Amino acid sequence: MDIPKPSFRKIIHIDMDAFYASVEERDFPEYRGKPLVVGGRPDSRGVVATANYEARKYGIRSAISCSKAFSLCPFAIFVPPRFDVYAAVSKQIREIFYRYTDLVEPLSLDEAYLDITEDKLNIGSAIEIAKQIKEAIKTELNLTASAGISINKFVAKIASDINKPDGLTFIGPSKIEKFIEDLPVEKFFGVGKVTAQKMRTMQLYTGADIKKLTEEQLKHHFGKTGSFFYKVVRGIDNRPVQPFREMKSISAEDTLKFDTEDIYELNALIKLLSETVYNRLSKKQNIGKTITLKIKFSDFKQITRSTSNLNGFLNTEQIAATGIDLLKSVEINKPIRLLGIGISNFMHAMPKEEIQDQLRLKL
Known part of the structure; x- marks a missing residue:
C-alpha cells in the first residue's frame, strides 16, 4: 500500500532591495556608488525612509532621524521621497507576480507573499518561479529583489533576508525546525527591542531556547503572541496568503521642522495633511465616517482626538475643518512636534459618480 506524501504549501516572500533608494539610483544614475538617503533634509526632524547599501555601511538605517544619518555620513546624498513614483513601480512589480498566481498578499510597496502551490503556468517548482520573478524584475524594471521560499509565511519572510541583496534562499520542510532552532530571537516576527530584551533576561537567545517552554509559559510571559512563538518554533504557521486585506484607515502625518504652538x-x-488624506481616499473610492487627529508634543507625549459623521466626510474642506475643530478641543500648553490626520470607519466603496452625487446633495 502506497503511503501518500504529505502535501505542503509553496510560499514565496519577495522583498525588494533598498526599494526607494534603488528606484532613485535607477532614475538618476549619478547617485550610483555613493551613499544615498531617501527621507527628509539632513537638518530636519524627518526620518530615513530607506538608505542604499553604500549608506548602510556607515550605520544608516530606516527610521533613524535624518540628522543622525547626517552625523554618521556627512557626505551622503539626501533626496526627498517620490511616493507616487514608488507606488507606480510597485504596481508594475505586482503585475509580474500576477503572471504566476492570484494569491498575492502585499505587505507594503516593496514586499509581498505569494502562494504558488498551484501556479498559473503549471511550472510546479517554487524555486524556478522565484528565479523567473527576480529575472523579470531585473530585466523589465532594472531593479533587484530577494526571495525567500518555504512552506509557510514565517520561514519564507525570514529566508528572503538571508542573502540580500539579490538573494534567493529555500528552506525545505526537512530543514525548518533546525533552521528555527538556530534563529536568534531578534529575527522572530513580533519580537521588537522590548520583547528581545525581555527574552534575554529570561535566558532566551534562540528558537531552541523558546522551544523549551510550554505554550502556557509563553502565553504567561508574552500574551497571545506566546502561542504564536510556541507554534513557529515547531515549524507550524498555517496563516494563509490573503490577497485582499481590508483597509482599516487612511492617514497622513508630518513632523514640524521646529516644535511650535503657533495655531496658524x-x-x-x-x-x-487633509488634502493628502482626501487624495488617497478618493483613489480608493471610499467615504470615511470618522476623523482622528494625532498630536505628538515636544516631550513625545502623544494624544488623539476623534469625531464621527454618519454621512461621511466628502471633501478636503470637511476633513480639514473637522481636524481644526479637534485641535481647538485640545489644551495646547507645550509645543507640538508632529500632527497627523486619519480617516476610518469606511462606508461601502462606491463609484466616483455616486460620490459626486452625494457631494452635490450635501451642498
Whole structure:
C-alpha cells in the first residue's frame, strides 16, 4: 500500500532591495556608488525612509532621524521621497507576480507573499518561479529583489533576508525546525527591542531556547503572541496568503521642522495633511465616517482626538475643518512636534459618480 506524501504549501516572500533608494539610483544614475538617503533634509526632524547599501555601511538605517544619518555620513546624498513614483513601480512589480498566481498578499510597496502551490503556468517548482520573478524584475524594471521560499509565511519572510541583496534562499520542510532552532530571537516576527530584551533576561537567545517552554509559559510571559512563538518554533504557521486585506484607515502625518504652538502654522499643516488624506481616499473610492487627529508634543507625549459623521466626510474642506475643530478641543500648553490626520470607519466603496452625487446633495 502506497503511503501518500504529505502535501505542503509553496510560499514565496519577495522583498525588494533598498526599494526607494534603488528606484532613485535607477532614475538618476549619478547617485550610483555613493551613499544615498531617501527621507527628509539632513537638518530636519524627518526620518530615513530607506538608505542604499553604500549608506548602510556607515550605520544608516530606516527610521533613524535624518540628522543622525547626517552625523554618521556627512557626505551622503539626501533626496526627498517620490511616493507616487514608488507606488507606480510597485504596481508594475505586482503585475509580474500576477503572471504566476492570484494569491498575492502585499505587505507594503516593496514586499509581498505569494502562494504558488498551484501556479498559473503549471511550472510546479517554487524555486524556478522565484528565479523567473527576480529575472523579470531585473530585466523589465532594472531593479533587484530577494526571495525567500518555504512552506509557510514565517520561514519564507525570514529566508528572503538571508542573502540580500539579490538573494534567493529555500528552506525545505526537512530543514525548518533546525533552521528555527538556530534563529536568534531578534529575527522572530513580533519580537521588537522590548520583547528581545525581555527574552534575554529570561535566558532566551534562540528558537531552541523558546522551544523549551510550554505554550502556557509563553502565553504567561508574552500574551497571545506566546502561542504564536510556541507554534513557529515547531515549524507550524498555517496563516494563509490573503490577497485582499481590508483597509482599516487612511492617514497622513508630518513632523514640524521646529516644535511650535503657533495655531496658524498648525492649522496650515492640518489643511495640507487633509488634502493628502482626501487624495488617497478618493483613489480608493471610499467615504470615511470618522476623523482622528494625532498630536505628538515636544516631550513625545502623544494624544488623539476623534469625531464621527454618519454621512461621511466628502471633501478636503470637511476633513480639514473637522481636524481644526479637534485641535481647538485640545489644551495646547507645550509645543507640538508632529500632527497627523486619519480617516476610518469606511462606508461601502462606491463609484466616483455616486460620490459626486452625494457631494452635490450635501451642498
